[in-house]
Amino acid sequence: MAPRKAVDQELSREAIIDVAHQLFVDQGFQAVSMRMIARELGYSHGAIYYHFKNKADLFYAMIEQDFAMINQELAQLDKLELSREEKLKELLLGFIRFGLTYPNHYEVMFIMNDKELQHYATNAPEQSYQQFAQAVAALTNQQIEIKKIWSVFLMLHGFVAHYCRIGHSFQEVEELAMSHVDMILGMIYMG
Amino acid sequence: MAPRKAVDQELSREAIIDVAHQLFVDQGFQAVSMRMIARELGYSHGAIYYHFKNKADLFYAMIEQDFAMINQELAQLDKLELSREEKLKELLLGFIRFGLTYPNHYEVMFIMNDKELQHYATNAPEQSYQQFAQAVAALTNQQIEIKKIWSVFLMLHGFVAHYCRIGHSFQEVEELAMSHVDMILGMIYMG
DNA sequence: CCCTTAATTAACCGTTGTTCAATTAAATCG
DNA sequence: CGATTTAATTGAACAACGGTTAATTAAGGG
Structure with a gap:
């Protein structure tokens, strides 16, 4: 047959x-x-x-990989030979770069909205965010409020989500990304 | 029968x-x-x-109603008896309120990535954004760069998109929204 | 009484996730 | 090398559900 x-x-x-x-x-x-x-x-x-085993099984295997990737990228930031300020900037820009370099991954991880699957895919994003938040806190000498870190994350997310949607690459929007990040940084340092 | x-x-x-x-x-x-x-x-x-006529027809009829709603809500801001600063704050907060009060419509307008439907819902978002940008410019005496307005929009978008995704109401996140908006305002006024 | 409007139901045809026996290629063993 | 076992792939079958259409029926107004 x-x-x-x-x-x-x-x-x-x-x-x-x-x-x-x-x-x-x-x-x-x-x-x-x-x-x-x-x-x-x-x-x-x-x-x-x-x-x-089934469709859901495939889906979970898929996003498991994705989160491992972003976590690894976050962890690698410590090893750079940069000042705290530069590291922070690289962290924020790096988040955007990740999102637009792997838009497929990012969309599944942070954008996609499916009732059935959300239950399963709710833990991993939270974990990745915690890693991000800790990095920000460390790079600002714990001077930043928790609430503010969360806002910073959402500001980055807005940028990535939008350009993911219309399918732009990181290169295409790099300048805009830098200006976006600079605005956020200004806000962080001005209290 | x-x-x-x-x-x-x-x-x-x-x-x-x-x-x-x-x-x-x-x-x-x-x-x-x-x-x-x-x-x-x-x-x-x-x-x-x-x-x-069919499912799409029903869907469009549905969102058409509320497409006008955000534009109307934006337009009504002028009539409020508030200072420019207060109006601006109300504008930003109002955007979030709208997004979380009508999450399905917001999703169609700014989040959803459905090929079938995006074709129909691509013009209206742009129009709504233009209205938003003009309002911001007016309320800041044209002192704000175009690029910055766009960033402000993306910052709000990040907030709404995220809480749309996890299905929170405006009431549930009102405090966070206010703090988010305050951060953005601080950034606007500090140059 | 006819005609338009509105609702029901069956039917058409396609797609879905999933299972499974049949089939075959590769690997292993004698 | 030949026989046997194991692994991987296929395609049919199933039961459910999708949007859409057409025939049918009934209500109410002219």
Whole structure:
């Protein structure tokens, strides 16, 4: 009935996640079907069920990767040879850069709004935010209120969310991003 | 085959929009079906098609109503008996209030990334933003750069988008909103 | 009594997530 | 090398649900 493909063309968890990612971001969880993913991959839909238990399972595996990535990027900031001010600026700009470099990831992590999945994808964002907040606090010598850090995050989020939506790259909006970040920094340092 | 209901119980466009409104808020465009709306109304799904051409038609009729709402709300600001500073504050806070009071419409206007529907809902947001930007410029005596107004908008957008996502009402986050707005105002006035 | 309006219901046709027997390629073993 | 086992893929089948349409029926006004 059905030929099995050669070993060098075997389907992998990663390949599925990659394709699923693009589709989920483009169209949302509900709108993307297992069949669509399979079609895009050039495989039958049944094949996906060999690698993932079900649709939700695939989805969770997908965003798990994403959060690991941003956490790692946040952690790497400490190692830079920069002043506190420069590090802070790099932190804020880096958040934007991450969001626009991996818009698919960012959208799934912080923008996408699906009732079914939100329950599962609520812990990881919180954890990433905590890491961000701690970095900001450290880089401002704990002089900044908790509430303010949260506002800063939302200000960055607004920038990223908007340009994610209209599909601009970081390069295209780099100048605007810098000016946005400068405004935020001004606000942080002026109390 | 099927009895028609009495006149005093006839289905109306408004009734449909009201129910659809609630459901769309709760679950989003894709997740809400015509059958669900009809079930909620206590009518058959076919009945809706007498009042609306199709699902998209219903959806647009629904948001059209409230598209005018934000513009009207922006316009009404002029008539308030307040100082410029107070008006500006009310403008920023009002934007957040609108977004969280009508999260589904806000989502369609500024967040949703549905290819099908975005085509229809791309002009109106731009128009609303222009009105917002002009109001800000006027209330700051044209002392603020264009770029800065845009950043201010994105800062508000970040707030609304996030709390839309996790489904909080304006009341629930009113204090946070005020503090967020105060930060933005501080930034505006400090250059 | 006819005609428009409004509602119901069945039906059409497509898609969905998921399961599963059948099938085949690769790997392993004798 | 040949036989057997294991892994991976297929495609059919299922039951549910989607939007939409058309035939049908009933209500009320002229």
